[in-house]
Amino acid sequence: MQTFPKKKVEIIVEVALAKRMQETIEALGAKGYTVFPNLRGKGRWGERAKTGVFGVFENVMIVAITGPETAAKILEAARDLTREGIGIAYVSDVDVLRDEHF
Amino acid sequence: MQTFPKKKVEIIVEVALAKRMQETIEALGAKGYTVFPNLRGKGRWGERAKTGVFGVFENVMIVAITGPETAAKILEAARDLTREGIGIAYVSDVDVLRDEHF
């Protein structure tokens, strides 16, 4: 079985930043992404849950599988976007079967 | 702390394909799997959200931790199942404490 190495970027951000982050991911060249909604979390920003007033404290996780250069750009954009707000980002190695999809 | 290397297969598919994928994962020998429902996403298939008509555009992510041979079979099955429909699949390395559970 031949596989191709890719990078998985995972970004956890408050809902208020999600749309900008998704647009940035596309603009930087990712062919797709997935959003996991309704996360609870706790971190240096305090506790966040979907029961926040008007849902403003809700978090989402955005996942994108890309090549290494695009992943690096997305990771840096996530760092910049979350510098003032809520968010963390990290990258890891994955293998895919269909190179052309990512 | 002794750990054992395993593979994590992650498959994102439209809801219509999820049940067949879950049955395939079990048939191929995985001892368990987890389903993350209600995902939003965007990719080569266009945009998908839980607000799609009758929910048909909703995606799920299915995660299974297995040995390398089972993971390869699941990955190939996911490729075949999503050839005509919506889906991506990828595999990565994880370490577990309880070898006998996977």
Add this chain to the structure above:
Amino acid sequence: MQTFPKKKVEIIVEVALAKRMQETIEALGAKGYTVFPNLRGKGRWGERAKTGVFGVFENVMIVAITGPETAAKILEAARDLTREGIGIAYVSDVDVLRDEHF
């Protein structure tokens, strides 16, 4: 781009164990965690879904990004906590940009 290696611990447990697991993760020194609710799953414990009676069979996934020593402690605590109940845990490698956040 300079990145820093961290460990990602992922723990899937029944809802009844989630709060104790979250408290343990914080007590062991993690600076944050994220909870993915409403998971379905199947494993050595039988089938679990959010449609279980009173939701008692619902699972969650708790994710924490930490250094290697904290990750090892969390993994062992997860093993102990789930010895009698429902749960699996595994660890993998990730890279982050902001070392001081984890």
